[in-house]
Structures are given as C-alpha cells and as structure tokens.
Amino acid sequence: MTAPRTSLSGAVFLDLYGTVAREVGYINHPDRFRLQDFSGEAIRLLNRAGYRVFVATNQSGIARGYFTEDVLNEVHRRLVDRLAREGARVEAVYHCPHLPREGRPPECDCRKPLPGMLHRAAREHGVELASSWMAGDMITDVETGHLAGARGILLRTGYGRGQIEYQRHRWRVEPDLICDDLLVAAHAIVAALPQDQG
Numbered sequence: 345m346t347a348p349r350t351s352l353s354g355a356v357f358l359d360l361y362g363t364v365a366r367e368v369g370y371i372n373h374p375d376r377f378r379l380q381d382f383s384g385e386a387i388r389l390l391n392r393a394g395y396r397v398f399v400a401t402n403q404s405g406i407a408r409g410y411f412t413e414d415v416l417n418e419v420h421r422r423l424v425d426r427l428a429r430e431g432a433r434v435e436a437v438y439h440c441p442h443l444p445r446e447g448r449p450p451e452c453d454c455r456k457p458l459p460g461m462l463h464r465a466a467r468e469h470g471v472e473l474a475s476s477w478m479a480g481d482m483i484t485d486v487e488t489g490h491l492a493g494a495r496g497i498l499l500r501t502g503y504g505r506g507q508i509e510y511q512r513h514r515w516r517v518e519p520d521l522i523c524d525d526l527l528v529a530a531h532a533i534v535a536a537l538p539q540d541q542g
C-alpha cells in the first residue's frame with residue numbers, strides 16, 4: 345500500500361506547554377519560559393529515527409492582548425535555540441493567535457483541535473500526515489492529530505493527568521497511546537516505526 349520507508353516523510357507534531365515546556369500560564373515575559381528536562385533527549389531521539397519535529401501551539405494570549413507577537417517570537421527563538429544546544433532540531437514552531445469561540449463557528453482554521461497548523465506544515469515542509477503523530481497534554485491535541493489524519497498521543501504531564509482522571513467521559517476521541525511524558529512517547533513512536541515500514 346505504501347512505498348518502503350514512507351514513514352520517514354512523516355513528522356511528529358508537539359504541543360508546547362505541558363508537553364515540551366512547563367505549563368506555567370501565560371508567558372508574558374520570555375524569562376517565564378521553562379523547557380521540560382527530557383525534551384532535548386526526546387526530540388533528539390525522534391530526529392535520529394528520521395522524524396522531523398514541529399511545534400503547534402494555541403496562543404490566544406495574542407488576541408487577548410496579554411503579550412505581543414514579539415514576545416512570543418522571542419520565546420519560540422529561545423525554545424529552538426535551547427533544544428539545538430542539546431542536539432535536538434525543531435523545523436518550525438506554528439502558533440494560532442486567535443480566540444476560542446465556544447459554541448460558535450471558529451474564526452480561524454488553526455486553533456487546535458482544528459488541524460490548520462498541521463496542514464500548513466504539510467504544505468510548507470512536504471510532511472505526510474498519515475505517517476505522522478501529534479502529542480500533547482490535552483485531548484484536543486489528540487483530536488487535532490486525528491482530524492489531520494495522524495495518530496494522537498496524550499501525555500500525563502501538564503493538564504494530562506487531570507484530563508485522564510477526571511475528563512475522560514467527555515472525550516470525543518480516544519488517544520492511540522497514553523504516555524507518562526514526551527520521552528516515553530518518543531520511545532513509543534520510534535518503536536512503532538518497523539511496523540509502518542513492513
């Protein structure tokens with residue numbers, strides 16, 4: 345059905361806060377940004393297995409006026425630099441600056457769980473979404489992956505434990521995997537590769 349090594353054109357999309365970085369509320373100053381200890385190792389592992397890694401993050405604080413696009417760009421620059429110093433490569437950081445619109449049609453196609461950021465990465469970087477994964481600490485991250493045709497992993501870091509222990513009855517999708525953190529998820533993704541190539 346698929347050509348050999350087709351999974352190598354797949355990518356891993358990562359939520360930012362509660363996933364790659366600590367969930368600390370709105371980052372209205374770059375110094376509030378904290379990378380998780382295991383993120384460098386996790387992303388390095390994915391890179392070595394042939395996966396390109398992208399970050400996809402909702403940033404409604406822009407639309408709310410809590411911080412500017414300049415502050416956000418500085419935070420994302422630090423994210424990419426710090427990971428690079430650990431030998432971990434992130435191809436691009438995508439963000440949705442728009443507001444949630446509870447019960448009304450969305451004003452954009454990029455606020456997760458809508459899959460606009462993944463579609464954009466697919467267009468701009470030639471990513472094969474069917475061979476890709478999305479991992480995050482919210483069930484909406486899993487939903488984003490599924491809407492894009494990718495697999496979805498829910499992590500127990502950040503809001504994940506609460507999502508799993510108290511919100512499960514409200515889930516509209518079921519995660520392909522539930523993992524303790526991003527490093528465990530990276531190992532699981534790499535371990536799944538041979539099946540894809542068979």
Ligand SMILES: [Mg+2]
Pocket residue numbers: 359360361362363480481482502
């Ligand atoms: Mg998150």
Ligand SMILES: [Zn+2]
Pocket residue numbers: 440441442452453454455
């Ligand atoms: Zn958006």
